[in-house]
Amino acid sequence: MLRSLRSRLAAAAGAAALVGALLTLGPPAQAAVPDTIPLKITNNSGRGEPLYVYNLGTLLTTGQQGWADANGAFHAWPAGGNPPTPAPDASIPGPAAGQSTTIRIPKFSGRIYFSYGQKLVFRLTTGGLVQPAVQNPSDPNRTILFNWSEYTLNNSGLWLNSTQVDMFSAPYAVGVQRSDGSVSSTGRLKPGGYHGFFNALRGQPGGWANLIQTRSDGTVLRALSPLYGVETGVLPRSVMDDYVNRVWQKYATTTLTVTPFADQPGTKYYGRVSGGVLNFTNSAGAVVTSFQKPDADSVFGCHRLLDAPNDAVRGPISRTLCAGFNRSTLLVNPNQPDTTTAHFYQDVVTNHYARKIHAQMADGKAYAFAFDDVGQQESLVHDGAPRQAYLTLDPLN
Template sequence: MLAILRHRWPAVAAAAALLGALLTFGTTPPADAAVPATIPLQITNNSGRGDPLHVYILGTSLTTGQQGWADANGTFHPWPAGGNPPTPAPDASVPGPAAGQSSTIRIPKLSGRIYFSYGQKLVFKLATGGLVQPAVQNPSDPNRDILFNWSEYTLNDSGLWLNSTQVDMFSAPYSVGVQRADGSASSTGRLEPGGYNGVFSALRAQSGGWGGLIQTRSDGTVLRALSPLYGLETGTLPTSAMDDYIDRVWQKYATTTLTVTPFANQPDTKYYGRVSGGVLNFTNGSGTVVTSFQKPDASSVFGCHRLLDAPNDEVRGPISRTLCAGFNRSTLLTNPNQPDTSAANFYQDAVTNHYARIIHDRMADGKAYAFAFDDVGHHESLVHDGDPRQAYLTLDPFN
């Protein structure tokens, strides 16, 4: 899958980008498949928690282009106009099943998010530009002390894409699934037994400030671990967290060529990188410089943005997402041919994205979206089908 998903965007843009990426790799459904306007979403609450569960289906209608929310029947409701300062959004919550129970709602053709929260409803507001998403890296965010999480999805005429994501944070555990027309099903995103607590324990044990990513409530309840990008922004991770590795990469490719083959289905499309004058220049097969990168910092690496910006084009974006994956997984020094898609080679350097390493280590199938381009090499926690019959969201135990 071409890795264009950018989870730090609004979910709508992320899902739309993911859709474009998937279609590039020929995952469209058979010509005679007809995806209905809504499909069932079965929500199973295996969390073991007694708190009331609140579910939200939010996004952009692929029929009208409007932002809004869906009710339990899959009916889409556009948001009313927002304000400055932002005004309270209508209550879009759907009651979720109690612990040990399942319930089924319908999801419409949207690019958006499926939020769920325990105990309290989430606070959503509307600005003049649309919905204000929760941003718990901000200590004054009204959702800071609420235990919640979300999945991202796109449902359109080409099928369903549904993922679990830890790009912004690791929190309430869940897995996703899809049932196909032949009755078979696939799922992903489930932690191994003990994996939820194991992630927090491993972060606390990792030197260098990684334990500071963990947020707790005043009563001691562990709520989440922020992504390392937000750790930088909140000051819990030092801005120099990746400097040593980045410096070594820049030094290596001053005398060695970095070969990037960004498209799995186009093995003859290659770009060649060399550092000159402190800049990493990439040339095509004719020797023409096609794009250049200044030396990135930790924020650029963890966020796959800024100095590693990845526009949705055919050259810079694909090269940048390959670099981003190589930096986060620390494979750029050990393999001059990128992307390196072998999980056995990931996170082997002492300087790496330990948040991503720790999460992947504790996933039952090894797959996760622990950074924006974690789908490079098919290591993402995503299910897709061109003719989906039912989607699944399973809330897993906190152990």
């Protein structure tokens, strides 16, 4: 699943998806969006290996899953199998170091993958494409340096983001040229931010350094998200227990007020813990949804006990809670979401992976967990009538 898109899944209905990925539908486009737009890929990595690019997703006009070639032409995946069968080679030769290549991207909801030195291995099951899963020691992509961006291009425009929800790896920035010719970009690390992140993670006690994966020659490949750290056992399952317990204790005697929609300040829900359950009531006093005490898996993944269905009540409340737990703002502010960045990640128990990623971003914006767009902290560019998109691969320094 494309975890970093869950919040927009909860906020918008009707967009097509790749393995559950959705991007928010925006206002009507200012002008007709063409069937394809150019994506300029610039390789500023300084690396000499061959670069491979992939554009994989769901074609929004038909709902078919497949890939697009360099010209933006769509190719549907063939039927898969059980066990999974090899997928067709969907790779596009990327630019050499210091060079740029422009491809065209169609009206997709999907991912732009890029890999250094080796092509990625994709397989097909009877249910569709199998994405790389490097938390699995036997995944054939585990020793490859790669990353991806996520986007939706539809009749309402382009949404393009960088993401670290599943892992932090080869750095890149995304951008869009707007209809007026101006360019907006995000996702760039500070100078030295790549090594700065890994050094900071190594220095964080409590198992956080175990998220880092290296190749046998010592090359650092990535840091897994804390969700995968918990799932694979390299990060203790109890890592968030102390904070969650303190939240449950506080709101047994205090009301937690959630105002989930910035444009609807009158819509509020009121949470109190009773009998070990956090119950939310509406303004009439009726219980609208309830939450069991979440574990670290639920907090870091924004799922399971913090599931966020695509509805108007539980989903928006859950998004807010998830952001509050990951940023550790629930104890400092009984009114959520707390969008004061000075309050984020201040507790000793917090999502240190997300904290350290945001600290290394040039503009402070990132998708370090699934609902990092609560309070507009996400690394996203959007335009209703885009002229061109950009993907810039940055140095690993």
